[in-house]
Every structure is written in C-alpha cells, then in structure tokens.
Amino acid sequence: MFSRFFSAALTVVALSLSHTGAFAQETVKIGVVVPLSGPNAQFGANIRNGLEVATKEINERGGISSLKGAKVELVFADATDPAKAGVAVQRLVSRDRVVGVVGSFISNITLAASEVTERLGVPMITHSFADQITERGYRNIFQVSPKASVIGAATFDQAAALGNLAGEKISKIALLWEDTSYGTAQSKGIRDAAKRAGVEVVVDEGYPPGITDVTPLINKVRASSAQLIFPVSYVNDAMLIIRALRQQQISTPIVGGAGGYIIPDFGKALGDVADGVLSITPANYDANKEMADKYRATYGIWPSHETLLYTAGFQDLVQAIDTAKSTDPQKIRDAIASARYCVGFARALPNNCVAFDQNGLTSTGQPIMVQWQKGELVTVWPRTAGAQLIWRGSVVKE
Amino acid sequence: MISLLQALVDGVLNGGVYGVIAVGLSLVFGVLGIVNFSQAQFLMIGMYVAWFIWHATGIDPIIGAFAALVVGGAIGALLYSCLIRHVADASVLAQIFVTVGLIAVLENLALIFLGADYRSVKTSYQTEAINVASVLVSKPYLIAFTAAIIVSVLLSLLLNRSWLGRAIRATAQNEAASTAFGIDGLRTKSLAFGLGTGLTAFGGGVILPYASVNPTVGSQYIVLMFTVAVLGGLGSTMGALVGGIIVGIIQSVSTLFLPVQMKDLALFVVFIAILAIRPQGLLAGVSR
Numbered sequence: 001m002f003s004r005f006f007s008a009a010l011t012v013v014a015l016s017l018s019h020t021g022a023f024a025q026e027t028v029k030i031g032v033v034v035p036l037s038g039p040n041a042q043f044g045a046n047i048r049n050g051l052e053v054a055t056k057e058i059n060e061r062g063g064i065s066s067l068k069g070a071k072v073e074l075v076f077a078d079a080t081d082p083a084k085a086g087v088a089v090q091r092l093v094s095r096d097r098v099v100g101v102v103g104s105f106i107s108n109i110t111l112a113a114s115e116v117t118e119r120l121g122v123p124m125i126t127h128s129f130a131d132q133i134t135e136r137g138y139r140n141i142f143q144v145s146p147k148a149s150v151i152g153a154a155t156f157d158q159a160a161a162l163g164n165l166a167g168e169k170i171s172k173i174a175l176l177w178e179d180t181s182y183g184t185a186q187s188k189g190i191r192d193a194a195k196r197a198g199v200e201v202v203v204d205e206g207y208p209p210g211i212t213d214v215t216p217l218i219n220k221v222r223a224s225s226a227q228l229i230f231p232v233s234y235v236n237d238a239m240l241i242i243r244a245l246r247q248q249q250i251s252t253p254i255v256g257g258a259g260g261y262i263i264p265d266f267g268k269a270l271g272d273v274a275d276g277v278l279s280i281t282p283a284n285y286d287a288n289k290e291m292a293d294k295y296r297a298t299y300g301i302w303p304s305h306e307t308l309l310y311t312a313g314f315q316d317l318v319q320a321i322d323t324a325k326s327t328d329p330q331k332i333r334d335a336i337a338s339a340r341y342c343v344g345f346a347r348a349l350p351n352n353c354v355a356f357d358q359n360g361l362t363s364t365g366q367p368i369m370v371q372w373q374k375g376e377l378v379t380v381w382p383r384t385a386g387a388q389l390i391w392r393g394s395v396v397k398e
Numbered sequence: 399m400i401s402l403l404q405a406l407v408d409g410v411l412n413g414g415v416y417g418v419i420a421v422g423l424s425l426v427f428g429v430l431g432i433v434n435f436s437q438a439q440f441l442m443i444g445m446y447v448a449w450f451i452w453h454a455t456g457i458d459p460i461i462g463a464f465a466a467l468v469v470g471g472a473i474g475a476l477l478y479s480c481l482i483r484h485v486a487d488a489s490v491l492a493q494i495f496v497t498v499g500l501i502a503v504l505e506n507l508a509l510i511f512l513g514a515d516y517r518s519v520k521t522s523y524q525t526e527a528i529n530v531a532s533v534l535v536s537k538p539y540l541i542a543f544t545a546a547i548i549v550s551v552l553l554s555l556l557l558n559r560s561w562l563g564r565a566i567r568a569t570a571q572n573e574a575a576s577t578a579f580g581i582d583g584l585r586t587k588s589l590a591f592g593l594g595t596g597l598t599a600f601g602g603g604v605i606l607p608y609a610s611v612n613p614t615v616g617s618q619y620i621v622l623m624f625t626v627a628v629l630g631g632l633g634s635t636m637g638a639l640v641g642g643i644i645v646g647i648i649q650s651v652s653t654l655f656l657p658v659q660m661k662d663l664a665l666f667v668v669f670i671a672i673l674a675i676r677p678q679g680l681l682a683g684v685s686r
Contacts (some may be wrong), residue, residue, distance in 0.1 A: 036514065037514040038614055039516065041514030042515060042516065205657065206657065212618055215536065216410050217651075219401065239516075248527060273525060
C-alpha cells in the first residue's frame, strides 16, 4: 500500500515537472506555410531549399544551445489559397505545437495565415510585401521586406534614376499589375511616385493573375508612347507579358515589380529574351558571393530573393528562441521584436541585418534594382563598381 | 479602326483554338450523353505529352500535338472502358461524381509524378509576329489556329465519311439497333470518348508554344471550354468551333472598352443573353 502511494506520488511529481516549460525538449518545431503546389510552387520550393540548408546547419552545430541542444524541426504545410493557409496554421499550432511560423510568400495568403497566428499568439515571419500586413495593429507578425508602397515608389524612383544615367528623361510610363493585394499595393506605390515626379501614366491596367492571354494589354502598351513599362506580376503572367512584348517588337525598357521577374525560372524559360529586363527586389544574392556560391554548389542555381529572405527570417526566429531561452511563443515574439540579427543569410540582405520596428515592419530592409544579364541577376542600383547597366541593348557609360 | 481589326484577328485566332479544345466535350455529350467534367485535365495531359516530346527530341509542340491526340485518346478510351461505362446508364449524379472525381485524381497524379513546376517550351517563332497592314498577327496564335482548323476538318470527315464516324453516330442514335447491325457498342463508345479527350489533348499541344503547363492548368480553361461547348450547342461539333470563335471575339473586343479583368464578365453576360433566347445553344446538334 505504501508502494502504491509512493508510485502515485512519483507520477504526480513527474507529471508536474514535465509542465514547467523550461524543461529540456528534444525538438523545437517551426511551421512553414508556403505554396508547395499550384502556380506559385516554384517560390515554395525555393524557400524550402533555403530553410532545409539552414536547419541542417543549426542542428549540426548542436541545435539551440540555451535549450540544452534542442534540435530544430521544420513542419511544412502547403498553402495555395488563403482558406487553406488559415486551416494549416491552426493545425500546425494545435496539433504539431510549432512555436513559430514562417510563410507564406503570397501577400493574400500571408494576410490570412497571420490572422490565425495573431489569434493564437504565435510569432510569424514573412517576406510578403502588402502594406496591410503590418498595418493591422498586430503584435505577432514580422515582415523582413519593405512595404509594397515603399517598394513601388523605389521601383519608379530608381528606374527614373537609371534612365537619367542612360541619358533618357522619363515623362511617360505604362503600368500593368496583377490585381490581388501584392500587385494592387505595389502598383499604387509606382503610380503615386510617378505622380509626385510629374510623370504621366499612359497605360494603367490591372489583370487577374490567372490570365491566359495578355495581347489586349500589350496592344494598349504598343499604342501608347510609354518610355518605361512597369509590370507587377507572378510567374506565369510575367512570362506571357515578356514574350508578348518581344513578339510585338517593343524594345521599351521593362522594370518588373519583383515576384515572377526575379526567380531563376524566369531566366531559364525565357533564355536571352530575359536579358536587359530590370526589376526591383528586396534582396539579391550578389551582395554575398561566398554564400551564393555555397548555395549554388548544393542546388545548382543561385539563391533567389525568397530563399534569402525567408531563410534570414527563419534564422532570426531560431536566434530569438535561443535568446528567449524558452519555447513560449510570446517570449519568442518579444525576442524577435527587440533583436537585431546580423549573421547567416541576413548578411546577404541590404544593410546586412534583420531588425523590426514597433509594427513588425523591417527597420533594415531597403529595395534595390537588379538586371538580368546572361542568366544572372546583377544589382544595378545602388551603383557599385563593376556592375554594368544595360539600357536598350547597350552598356551605359558613366 | 486598327485596334478593332487587331482585336478581331486576335479573337478569331484564339477562338479557333478554344473551339478545338471544346469540341471534345461536345462530342462526348452528343454521342454518350455524358458531361465529362474532367475534360480540361486532358488538356493538361496533352500539354505534358507535347512538352516531354519537345524536351526529349526538340520536335515542335504542334507536331507533338498529334502524338498528344493519340495518347490523350488512348487514356480516355481506357478510362471509359474501365470506369465510366459503369455510370453511362446510371443517374446523372453518378456521372458527375465520377468525372469530377477524375479531376482530382488526374491533377494529383500529375502533381505527384511530374511536380508542380510550370513548364514551357522555347520555339523559334514564339516571339514573332507578322505585320499585316499594322495589324500584328502573332505567329504562335496563327499556327495554333491553322492546326485547329485542319483537325476540325479532319474530324468532320471522320464523322461523316468514315466507318467509325458512322458507327459513332449510329450508336448515339439508337444503340440497340446499331448492335443489331453488328456494331460493338462498348468499343465504339470507348473510341468516341477517346476521340473527345484526344481532341482536347491535341488542343493542349497546340497552345503550348504560348501557354505553360502545370498540373492545375485545366482550371484556367474549364469554364471557357464549357461556355464554348454550351454556346455552340452541346453535342454539335460544328457548334463548338463556331462557339469558340464567337467567344474569342467577344472576349477580345470587350477589352477595347472594358478593363481586361471584365473580359470574362462581358463573355458571360453575352452568353446568358444568348442562352435566354436560344437555350439549346446556337447550333443544336445530335441531341439526347
């Protein structure tokens, strides 16, 4: 009888000890909610590659040291539309018990997923641009990229600056944009910046991202006297637009709005038709050649912007877990909000660091302009030594 | 004026291709009385077949489209003889369940075995256009349209002049009587279904120079396919072609005075108006 009492007491003690939270855990799970199928699967795959490289590195170095070497485990969920993302986040938090979430590339999907993470009090790190993401007064969403309106304004301002460098003063532009939250927000940034500069937007056309025939849009561009074309697109629409522009022999410089214009597939599918296409981007791999080459050695291709940004965000999350010495999502959230992290993939980002302001928006991020040159993306703004600018087919002499 | 001509040319070229993609749907309904909701997945299958042939041998997808026709047809015929014939005489609900279920099966099989990547081809004429009095005629569109017309003519010859065509029409008219005349009902129906799916697969190969393929590409075309087939008269193969061209023109011309996002809205408004006046479609054909 005494032994039964003793074993009962032991069970009670053991159970209560396992609830202290500061007890060493063997794995820390992080949820990854990105599109792994459908039209945006390429982005999800690129993100996955970067995260897996980072996870392997962290675990090989001994895991999270302040949690007695707890290993990091990624739990993936395919998010192809906002509804699925919400459900996925719910499942990741309640069933898999993830302590943080990384995702979801598409602004619309990020908005939906972050509603759930906010409700459940779990920190989420994203690269999605839409202004709305950090304007809802949420405490648990962190955005490593600048806002869409800032990126949009920079797209115009930097393109105009490049035009000046090439000796062409811009007074008329064409704007084509996919009509979900990413395209709408970014095109507004471009439109407003153009207005501020006194430049006329002669073509301003929104289109559904699943568009199959872009000829009506390009016909309008052809009939206009635009000196620059600003398309804001995802993958498929970007390829349709560039091909149609080439088909109609339009040699006007093209300044893409990130998205489909800066992934390796764009260059692979279009070949030399992609040469000369400019695009704004939140980050480019040529800022850190050593890291890019290491990635290239494993995956055979340079790391795209989503790989850089999400991996940097993920490493920031892991660093925060280490700093917080806890798997309590709120403590991790506080650590993310106050940290400034400058190692890992953050070194390939503008200003080489990741930090956030009180709304969760990046305080270190800055848009830069890149150009396709023979299958590589070269940063052309801000100007650096050795980076050539090609304008209307010829190298610009500065 | 030029922009109207340009819109008409683009509309007709696109429309001819829509016609070929949708004719299979019309054929299957006309002959078998089954609405095949998974028809658009055969577009995807055709695109993949043509893509793989291009990837392995460099053969132009327009040529590869004929191989796609055979492969898409074979898969369709097989699916009919193994699966769909069991619901051919069952309730419409059962038919819907089977063909809608096939959508998920085909899409996800493609996703598992072929991955989610968007694949496209590179052809020499992809970024070329012919300038005819300042109207730019896109070469890939023109070539696709020509192939579509050729196949439509061949189809018409097949249905009206060949033994198989007559067997298909006889089985559609009166199966008991045609069996009495020695026509194997199951074989004919499988071939008819296969012909329907094969035609849509052909359409897939033909649009590959300007479209990209991924497992879910069917969803981008399904509504258009149904609109074309119903507008032309479900069951009428000529109707599908006519319907296709009308749909292409409506979509294209509407962009001249409406935002591009309203392209489909304009189409559906006209579509509903036409159906309100003529519910059986424009050219009601072999009917059930």
